[in-house]
Amino acid sequence: MINLIWFSMMFAGLVVAALTGKIETVTETIFSSSENAVGIAISLISILTFWLGMMKIIEKSGMINIVVAILRPFANFLYPNIPRNHHVMNAILMNMSANLLGMGSAATPFGLKAMQGLQELNGDPETASDEMCTFLAVNTSSLTLVPTTVIALRSAAGSLNPTEIVGTTIVATFCSTAVAITLDRLLRRFYRNGRKGRKR
Amino acid sequence: MLQIITQTMAAWVIPAFIFCSLVYAFFKRVDVFDTFIEGAKEGFATSVKLIPFLVGMLVAVGILRASGAMELIIIQITPILEIFNIPGEVVPLAIMRPISGSGALGIAAEILTSKGPDSFIGRVASTMQGSTDTTLFILTVYFGSVGIRRTRHALAVGLLADFAGFVGAVVICNMVFR
Numbered sequence: 001m002i003n004l005i006w007f008s009m010m011f012a013g014l015v016v017a018a019l020t021g022k023i024e025t026v027t028e029t030i031f032s033s034s035e036n037a038v039g040i041a042i043s044l045i046s047i048l049t050f051w052l053g054m055m056k057i058i059e060k061s062g063m064i065n066i067v068v069a070i071l072r073p074f075a076n077f078l079y080p081n082i083p084r085n086h087h088v089m090n091a092i093l094m095n096m097s098a099n100l101l102g103m104g105s106a107a108t109p110f111g112l113k114a115m116q117g118l119q120e121l122n123g124d125p126e127t128a129s130d131e132m133c134t135f136l137a138v139n140t141s142s143l144t145l146v147p148t149t150v151i152a153l154r155s156a157a158g159s160l161n162p163t164e165i166v167g168t169t170i171v172a173t174f175c176s177t178a179v180a181i182t183l184d185r186l187l188r189r190f191y192r193n194g195r196k197g198r199k200r
Numbered sequence: 201m202l203q204i205i206t207q208t209m210a211a212w213v214i215p216a217f218i219f220c221s222l223v224y225a226f227f228k229r230v231d232v233f234d235t236f237i238e239g240a241k242e243g244f245a246t247s248v249k250l251i252p253f254l255v256g257m258l259v260a261v262g263i264l265r266a267s268g269a270m271e272l273i274i275i276q277i278t279p280i281l282e283i284f285n286i287p288g289e290v291v292p293l294a295i296m297r298p299i300s301g302s303g304a305l306g307i308a309a310e311i312l313t314s315k316g317p318d319s320f321i322g323r324v325a326s327t328m329q330g331s332t333d334t335t336l337f338i339l340t341v342y343f344g345s346v347g348i349r350r351t352r353h354a355l356a357v358g359l360l361a362d363f364a365g366f367v368g369a370v371v372i373c374n375m376v377f378r
Contacts, residue, residue, distance in 0.1 A: 005299060006260055013263030016272065025266045033262030033310075037254035040309045041247050049243025054221060056239025057232055061225035099333075111338075112345050119346040127350040128343065133357070136342060140298075140335040140358035141365065146217065147330030153309055154326055159317035163214055165326040171372040172331035176365030180357055187353035 043156035051148050058101070067097040078138065078181070079131050088117025092135065099139065102148035111139060130188050137180040144173050250302060257306025261292065265314075286370050289321045293328055298362045301334035323377050327369040332362045 017023050058064055071093055082089060095110035114135060122129040128136075147169045154162035225232050264270045274288035281288060289311060297304040308329040315321045335358035343351055 005296070005303070006256065009260040009264050012269045012273075013260065013265075013267045016269035017263065017267030020268055022267055026263055029262040029266040030259050033258040034255045036262075036313060037258040037306070037309070038251055040258075040313070041251045041254055044250065045244055045247040048247050049240045052243045052246070053236035053238075053240030054218060057225045057230060057235050058221050059239075060235050061221070061228045061230045063221055063224045066224075108341070111342055115342050115346045119348075125346075126348060128348050128352050128354060132343075132348065133352055133354045136339060136354045137357045137361065139342070140333055140338050140354075141361040142331075142333035144330060146214065147326075149305065150308070150326045150330040151214075153305070153312060153329075154317040154322075157309070157312035157317040157322075159312075159322075161318065164318075165323055165330065166214075168323070168327045168369065168372045168376055169330040172327050172365050172369035175368030176332050176361040179364035180361035183357045183360055184353070187357060191352035 040153070040156055044152055047152035047155055051152070055101075064094065064097055067100065068093040071096050071100075078134055082121065082131060086117070086121070088114055088121065091117055096138070096143070099142050100145045102144050102146040107139070111135075133188060134181070134184050137184040138177065141176040141180040142173065143177045145170060250305070253302035254306050254309065257303050258310050261307055261310045264292075284367050284370065285374060286366065287321055287324060289315065290325050290328060290366075290370075293325055294366045297328060297332060297366075298335040298359055301337055304329060304334070320373070320377055324370055324373045327373055328366055331369055332365040335359060335362055 014026065017026050068090070072089075075089065075093055075096065076084075079089075079092065082092075091110050091114035095107050095114050098107035098110055115132065118129060118132050118135065119125060122132065145166075147166065150165065150169070151162045154165070222232060225235070261270075270292070274291060277291060278288050281291065286294070293304060293307045293311060296307050308325050311325040312322050315325075317323075317326065335355070339351060339354055339358060343354070
Protein backbone atom coordinates (compact mmCIF):
# COMPACT_ATOMS: atom_id res chain seq x y z
CA MET A 1 0.00 0.00 0.00
CA ILE A 2 2.65 2.47 1.08
CA ASN A 3 4.69 1.46 -1.98
CA LEU A 4 1.85 2.35 -4.31
CA ILE A 5 1.28 5.67 -2.59
CA TRP A 6 4.93 6.66 -2.70
CA PHE A 7 5.19 5.61 -6.33
CA SER A 8 2.09 7.63 -7.25
CA MET A 9 3.40 10.70 -5.45
CA MET A 10 6.78 10.55 -7.19
CA PHE A 11 5.21 9.67 -10.55
CA ALA A 12 2.60 12.45 -10.45
CA GLY A 13 5.20 14.97 -9.31
CA LEU A 14 7.70 14.09 -12.03
CA VAL A 15 5.11 13.95 -14.83
CA VAL A 16 3.48 17.24 -13.89
CA ALA A 17 6.88 18.90 -13.54
CA ALA A 18 7.82 17.71 -17.03
CA LEU A 19 4.53 18.85 -18.55
CA THR A 20 4.49 22.28 -16.93
CA GLY A 21 8.12 23.03 -17.73
CA LYS A 22 9.25 23.00 -14.12
CA ILE A 23 11.61 20.06 -14.56
CA GLU A 24 14.63 22.03 -13.32
CA THR A 25 12.98 22.44 -9.90
CA VAL A 26 13.02 18.66 -9.37
CA THR A 27 16.75 18.23 -8.69
CA GLU A 28 16.71 21.34 -6.56
CA THR A 29 13.79 20.01 -4.51
CA ILE A 30 15.44 16.63 -4.00
CA PHE A 31 18.45 18.34 -2.42
CA SER A 32 16.55 20.80 -0.26
CA SER A 33 13.88 18.31 0.87
CA SER A 34 16.30 15.58 1.90
CA GLU A 35 18.46 18.10 3.73
CA ASN A 36 15.34 19.28 5.49
CA ALA A 37 14.42 15.68 6.41
CA VAL A 38 17.77 14.97 8.02
CA GLY A 39 17.56 18.28 9.87
CA ILE A 40 14.21 17.29 11.36
CA ALA A 41 15.50 13.89 12.45
CA ILE A 42 18.52 15.48 14.11
CA SER A 43 16.44 17.97 16.06
CA LEU A 44 14.09 15.15 17.09
CA ILE A 45 16.99 13.43 18.85
CA SER A 46 17.06 15.99 21.65
CA ILE A 47 13.42 15.92 22.68
CA LEU A 48 12.90 12.21 22.07
CA THR A 49 15.89 11.40 24.26
CA PHE A 50 14.35 13.38 27.09
CA TRP A 51 10.90 11.77 26.81
CA LEU A 52 12.17 8.23 26.51
CA GLY A 53 14.16 8.87 29.68
CA MET A 54 11.03 10.08 31.49
CA MET A 55 9.01 7.12 30.25
CA LYS A 56 11.54 4.72 31.69
CA ILE A 57 11.20 6.40 35.10
CA ILE A 58 7.40 6.10 34.99
CA GLU A 59 7.65 2.46 34.05
CA LYS A 60 10.18 1.58 36.73
CA SER A 61 8.62 3.56 39.58
CA GLY A 62 5.32 1.78 39.03
CA MET A 63 3.46 5.04 38.41
CA ILE A 64 2.02 3.36 35.35
CA ASN A 65 0.10 1.08 37.77
CA ILE A 66 -1.77 4.10 39.14
CA VAL A 67 -2.90 4.99 35.64
CA VAL A 68 -3.95 1.38 35.21
CA ALA A 69 -6.09 1.55 38.37
CA ILE A 70 -7.80 4.74 37.16
CA LEU A 71 -8.61 3.18 33.81
CA ARG A 72 -10.02 -0.09 35.12
CA PRO A 73 -13.72 0.95 35.28
CA PHE A 74 -13.51 2.23 31.72
CA ALA A 75 -11.98 -1.06 30.58
CA ASN A 76 -14.69 -3.05 32.37
CA PHE A 77 -17.26 -1.03 30.43
CA LEU A 78 -15.51 -1.64 27.11
CA TYR A 79 -14.94 -5.36 27.64
CA PRO A 80 -17.86 -6.65 29.71
CA ASN A 81 -17.34 -10.26 28.59
CA ILE A 82 -13.75 -10.64 29.71
CA PRO A 83 -13.50 -12.40 33.11
CA ARG A 84 -12.55 -9.77 35.74
CA ASN A 85 -9.23 -11.26 36.80
CA HIS A 86 -8.13 -12.73 33.49
CA HIS A 87 -4.52 -11.76 32.80
CA VAL A 88 -5.43 -10.21 29.44
CA MET A 89 -6.99 -7.27 31.30
CA ASN A 90 -3.55 -6.18 32.58
CA ALA A 91 -2.09 -6.06 29.10
CA ILE A 92 -5.12 -4.14 27.81
CA LEU A 93 -4.82 -1.61 30.64
CA MET A 94 -1.08 -1.17 30.15
CA ASN A 95 -1.64 -0.64 26.44
CA MET A 96 -4.34 1.96 27.14
CA SER A 97 -2.13 3.82 29.64
CA ALA A 98 0.81 3.84 27.26
CA ASN A 99 -1.42 5.29 24.52
CA LEU A 100 -2.83 7.92 26.89
CA LEU A 101 0.65 9.05 27.84
CA GLY A 102 1.76 9.20 24.22
CA MET A 103 4.17 6.28 24.62
CA GLY A 104 3.56 4.81 21.18
CA SER A 105 6.56 2.50 21.25
CA ALA A 106 5.51 1.08 24.64
CA ALA A 107 1.88 0.65 23.58
CA THR A 108 2.68 -1.80 20.79
CA PRO A 109 4.34 -4.55 22.89
CA PHE A 110 1.48 -4.38 25.45
CA GLY A 111 -1.00 -4.42 22.59
CA LEU A 112 0.48 -7.56 21.07
CA LYS A 113 0.41 -9.26 24.46
CA ALA A 114 -3.25 -8.30 24.84
CA MET A 115 -4.03 -9.77 21.41
CA GLN A 116 -2.52 -13.10 22.47
CA GLY A 117 -4.71 -13.11 25.58
CA LEU A 118 -7.81 -12.24 23.57
CA GLN A 119 -7.00 -15.03 21.15
CA GLU A 120 -7.08 -17.53 24.07
CA LEU A 121 -10.66 -16.41 24.77
CA ASN A 122 -11.61 -16.44 21.09
CA GLY A 123 -13.82 -19.28 19.83
CA ASP A 124 -12.71 -19.11 16.20
CA PRO A 125 -8.96 -18.47 15.88
CA GLU A 126 -9.23 -17.12 12.33
CA THR A 127 -12.02 -14.62 12.96
CA ALA A 128 -11.68 -11.51 15.11
CA SER A 129 -13.75 -11.63 18.32
CA ASP A 130 -15.94 -8.71 19.46
CA GLU A 131 -13.35 -7.84 22.11
CA MET A 132 -10.55 -7.82 19.53
CA CYS A 133 -12.50 -5.43 17.32
CA THR A 134 -13.18 -3.14 20.28
CA PHE A 135 -9.53 -3.29 21.28
CA LEU A 136 -8.43 -2.39 17.76
CA ALA A 137 -11.02 0.40 17.53
CA VAL A 138 -9.63 1.97 20.70
CA ASN A 139 -6.06 1.52 19.50
CA THR A 140 -6.42 2.85 15.95
CA SER A 141 -8.20 5.95 17.22
CA SER A 142 -5.52 6.19 19.94
CA LEU A 143 -6.84 8.14 22.93
CA THR A 144 -3.87 10.38 23.70
CA LEU A 145 -3.41 12.96 26.46
CA VAL A 146 0.21 13.89 25.68
CA PRO A 147 1.01 13.79 21.95
CA THR A 148 4.76 13.62 22.54
CA THR A 149 5.91 13.11 18.94
CA VAL A 150 3.94 16.08 17.63
CA ILE A 151 5.22 18.32 20.43
CA ALA A 152 8.75 17.23 19.58
CA LEU A 153 8.14 17.88 15.89
CA ARG A 154 6.75 21.34 16.60
CA SER A 155 9.67 22.39 18.74
CA ALA A 156 12.01 21.00 16.09
CA ALA A 157 10.26 23.22 13.54
CA GLY A 158 10.87 26.26 15.75
CA SER A 159 7.41 26.72 17.29
CA LEU A 160 7.10 29.47 19.90
CA ASN A 161 4.59 27.34 21.82
CA PRO A 162 4.96 23.68 20.90
CA THR A 163 2.42 22.46 23.47
CA GLU A 164 -0.45 24.76 22.47
CA ILE A 165 -2.01 21.94 20.43
CA VAL A 166 -2.39 19.61 23.43
CA GLY A 167 -5.89 20.87 24.20
CA THR A 168 -7.15 20.67 20.62
CA THR A 169 -5.58 17.23 20.21
CA ILE A 170 -7.42 15.92 23.27
CA VAL A 171 -10.74 17.16 21.85
CA ALA A 172 -10.02 15.63 18.41
CA THR A 173 -8.86 12.35 19.89
CA PHE A 174 -12.06 12.11 21.99
CA CYS A 175 -14.06 12.64 18.78
CA SER A 176 -12.36 9.82 16.95
CA THR A 177 -12.41 7.44 19.92
CA ALA A 178 -16.09 8.12 20.65
CA VAL A 179 -16.95 7.46 17.01
CA ALA A 180 -14.80 4.31 17.02
CA ILE A 181 -16.46 2.85 20.13
CA THR A 182 -19.98 3.73 18.95
CA LEU A 183 -19.46 2.33 15.44
CA ASP A 184 -17.85 -0.79 16.88
CA ARG A 185 -20.97 -1.45 18.99
CA LEU A 186 -23.30 -0.73 16.06
CA LEU A 187 -21.45 -2.63 13.36
CA ARG A 188 -20.57 -5.79 15.29
CA ARG A 189 -24.10 -7.14 14.70
CA PHE A 190 -23.77 -6.83 10.95
CA TYR A 191 -20.38 -8.46 10.79
CA ARG A 192 -21.05 -11.56 12.83
CA ASN A 193 -18.51 -14.12 14.06
CA GLY A 194 -17.48 -17.19 12.10
CA ARG A 195 -19.69 -19.40 9.96
CA LYS A 196 -23.09 -19.02 11.51
CA GLY A 197 -25.14 -16.09 10.29
CA ARG A 198 -22.42 -14.10 8.57
CA LYS A 199 -24.56 -11.47 6.94
CA ARG A 200 -21.95 -9.98 4.64
CA MET B 201 -12.94 31.01 27.18
CA LEU B 202 -12.20 27.77 25.36
CA GLN B 203 -8.91 29.24 24.23
CA ILE B 204 -7.90 30.14 27.80
CA ILE B 205 -8.77 26.65 29.04
CA THR B 206 -6.87 24.81 26.32
CA GLN B 207 -3.85 27.10 26.57
CA THR B 208 -3.63 26.85 30.34
CA MET B 209 -4.06 23.11 30.11
CA ALA B 210 -1.36 22.93 27.45
CA ALA B 211 1.07 24.98 29.51
CA TRP B 212 0.53 22.99 32.71
CA VAL B 213 -0.03 19.42 31.67
CA ILE B 214 3.54 18.55 30.79
CA PRO B 215 5.43 20.26 33.64
CA ALA B 216 2.89 18.86 36.13
CA PHE B 217 3.23 15.43 34.61
CA ILE B 218 7.03 15.53 34.85
CA PHE B 219 6.86 16.81 38.44
CA CYS B 220 4.51 14.03 39.58
CA SER B 221 6.49 11.32 37.81
CA LEU B 222 9.77 12.42 39.36
CA VAL B 223 8.45 12.89 42.90
CA TYR B 224 6.65 9.55 42.80
CA ALA B 225 9.73 7.75 41.49
CA PHE B 226 11.96 9.43 44.07
CA PHE B 227 9.79 8.25 46.98
CA LYS B 228 9.66 4.77 45.47
CA ARG B 229 13.47 4.83 45.72
CA VAL B 230 14.02 4.52 41.99
CA ASP B 231 17.48 5.68 40.91
CA VAL B 232 15.89 8.46 38.88
CA PHE B 233 18.92 9.65 36.98
CA ASP B 234 20.26 6.19 36.14
CA THR B 235 16.81 5.15 34.97
CA PHE B 236 16.45 8.33 32.95
CA ILE B 237 19.73 7.60 31.17
CA GLU B 238 18.72 4.00 30.55
CA GLY B 239 15.58 5.11 28.69
CA ALA B 240 17.10 8.18 27.08
CA LYS B 241 19.77 6.08 25.36
CA GLU B 242 17.11 4.88 22.91
CA GLY B 243 16.41 8.44 21.74
CA PHE B 244 19.27 8.64 19.30
CA ALA B 245 18.63 5.32 17.56
CA THR B 246 14.89 5.98 17.36
CA SER B 247 15.41 9.37 15.71
CA VAL B 248 18.08 8.16 13.31
CA LYS B 249 15.85 5.26 12.28
CA LEU B 250 13.34 7.84 11.02
CA ILE B 251 15.78 9.43 8.55
CA PRO B 252 15.07 7.11 5.57
CA PHE B 253 11.29 7.50 6.03
CA LEU B 254 11.58 11.26 6.38
CA VAL B 255 13.87 11.67 3.36
CA GLY B 256 11.66 9.47 1.16
CA MET B 257 8.46 11.21 2.11
CA LEU B 258 9.76 14.77 2.20
CA VAL B 259 11.31 14.41 -1.25
CA ALA B 260 8.08 12.95 -2.67
CA VAL B 261 5.93 15.66 -1.11
CA GLY B 262 8.48 18.31 -2.11
CA ILE B 263 8.39 17.28 -5.77
CA LEU B 264 4.61 16.97 -5.68
CA ARG B 265 4.44 20.50 -4.35
CA ALA B 266 7.16 22.13 -6.47
CA SER B 267 5.78 20.66 -9.71
CA GLY B 268 2.32 22.04 -9.05
CA ALA B 269 0.77 18.56 -8.95
CA MET B 270 -0.32 19.07 -5.35
CA GLU B 271 -2.31 22.15 -6.34
CA LEU B 272 -4.05 20.23 -9.11
CA ILE B 273 -5.10 17.53 -6.64
CA ILE B 274 -6.21 20.03 -4.03
CA ILE B 275 -8.30 21.99 -6.55
CA GLN B 276 -10.10 18.77 -7.50
CA ILE B 277 -11.18 17.85 -4.00
CA THR B 278 -11.51 21.27 -2.40
CA PRO B 279 -15.30 21.55 -2.97
CA ILE B 280 -15.87 18.37 -0.97
CA LEU B 281 -13.57 19.51 1.79
CA GLU B 282 -15.13 22.94 1.99
CA ILE B 283 -18.28 21.25 3.25
CA PHE B 284 -16.27 20.16 6.28
CA ASN B 285 -14.13 23.32 6.40
CA ILE B 286 -10.92 21.32 5.97
CA PRO B 287 -8.03 23.43 4.61
CA GLY B 288 -6.63 21.95 1.38
CA GLU B 289 -3.03 21.94 2.60
CA VAL B 290 -3.71 19.26 5.21
CA VAL B 291 -5.41 16.91 2.72
CA PRO B 292 -2.24 14.89 1.94
CA LEU B 293 -1.76 14.41 5.68
CA ALA B 294 -5.36 13.28 6.16
CA ILE B 295 -4.91 10.73 3.37
CA MET B 296 -1.55 9.46 4.65
CA ARG B 297 -2.33 9.37 8.39
CA PRO B 298 -4.24 6.06 8.47
CA ILE B 299 -1.85 4.40 6.01
CA SER B 300 1.67 5.08 7.21
CA GLY B 301 2.83 6.53 10.51
CA SER B 302 6.26 7.51 9.26
CA GLY B 303 4.78 8.80 6.01
CA ALA B 304 2.31 10.98 7.89
CA LEU B 305 5.08 12.16 10.20
CA GLY B 306 7.06 13.18 7.12
CA ILE B 307 4.14 15.12 5.66
CA ALA B 308 3.37 16.76 9.00
CA ALA B 309 7.04 17.76 9.31
CA GLU B 310 6.94 19.20 5.81
CA ILE B 311 3.79 21.25 6.56
CA LEU B 312 5.28 22.52 9.82
CA THR B 313 8.50 23.68 8.17
CA SER B 314 6.92 25.20 5.06
CA LYS B 315 3.83 26.80 6.66
CA GLY B 316 5.29 27.37 10.12
CA PRO B 317 4.31 25.40 13.24
CA ASP B 318 2.39 28.37 14.68
CA SER B 319 0.32 29.05 11.55
CA PHE B 320 -3.32 27.94 11.48
CA ILE B 321 -2.49 25.17 8.98
CA GLY B 322 0.44 24.10 11.17
CA ARG B 323 -1.81 23.83 14.21
CA VAL B 324 -4.47 21.87 12.34
CA ALA B 325 -1.81 19.51 10.98
CA SER B 326 -0.33 19.03 14.47
CA THR B 327 -3.75 18.28 15.95
CA MET B 328 -4.54 15.79 13.18
CA GLN B 329 -1.20 14.05 13.50
CA GLY B 330 -1.56 13.71 17.28
CA SER B 331 -5.17 12.67 17.52
CA THR B 332 -5.26 9.32 15.69
CA ASP B 333 -2.93 6.41 15.11
CA THR B 334 -1.88 4.52 11.99
CA THR B 335 -4.97 2.36 11.44
CA LEU B 336 -3.54 0.15 8.71
CA PHE B 337 -0.30 -0.55 10.59
CA ILE B 338 -2.09 -1.45 13.83
CA LEU B 339 -4.59 -3.72 12.07
CA THR B 340 -1.86 -5.51 10.13
CA VAL B 341 0.49 -6.01 13.07
CA TYR B 342 -2.09 -6.79 15.79
CA PHE B 343 -4.25 -9.17 13.77
CA GLY B 344 -1.21 -10.62 12.00
CA SER B 345 0.50 -11.45 15.30
CA VAL B 346 -2.26 -13.91 16.30
CA GLY B 347 -3.20 -15.14 12.82
CA ILE B 348 -6.64 -13.54 12.46
CA ARG B 349 -7.76 -13.61 8.81
CA ARG B 350 -11.34 -12.35 9.03
CA THR B 351 -11.10 -8.89 10.55
CA ARG B 352 -14.85 -8.11 10.37
CA HIS B 353 -15.69 -4.43 10.84
CA ALA B 354 -12.31 -3.38 12.27
CA LEU B 355 -10.99 -1.58 9.16
CA ALA B 356 -14.24 0.30 8.53
CA VAL B 357 -14.38 1.44 12.16
CA GLY B 358 -10.71 2.49 12.11
CA LEU B 359 -11.01 4.57 8.95
CA LEU B 360 -14.31 6.21 9.90
CA ALA B 361 -12.90 7.07 13.31
CA ASP B 362 -9.87 8.64 11.65
CA PHE B 363 -12.17 10.74 9.50
CA ALA B 364 -14.15 11.80 12.58
CA GLY B 365 -10.86 12.77 14.22
CA PHE B 366 -9.86 14.94 11.24
CA VAL B 367 -13.19 16.73 11.13
CA GLY B 368 -13.00 17.15 14.91
CA ALA B 369 -9.47 18.56 14.61
CA VAL B 370 -10.55 21.14 12.02
CA VAL B 371 -13.66 22.14 13.97
CA ILE B 372 -11.86 22.57 17.29
CA CYS B 373 -8.93 24.43 15.70
CA ASN B 374 -11.41 26.81 14.04
CA MET B 375 -12.98 27.44 17.44
CA VAL B 376 -9.75 27.85 19.40
CA PHE B 377 -7.21 29.38 17.03
CA ARG B 378 -9.35 31.62 14.79
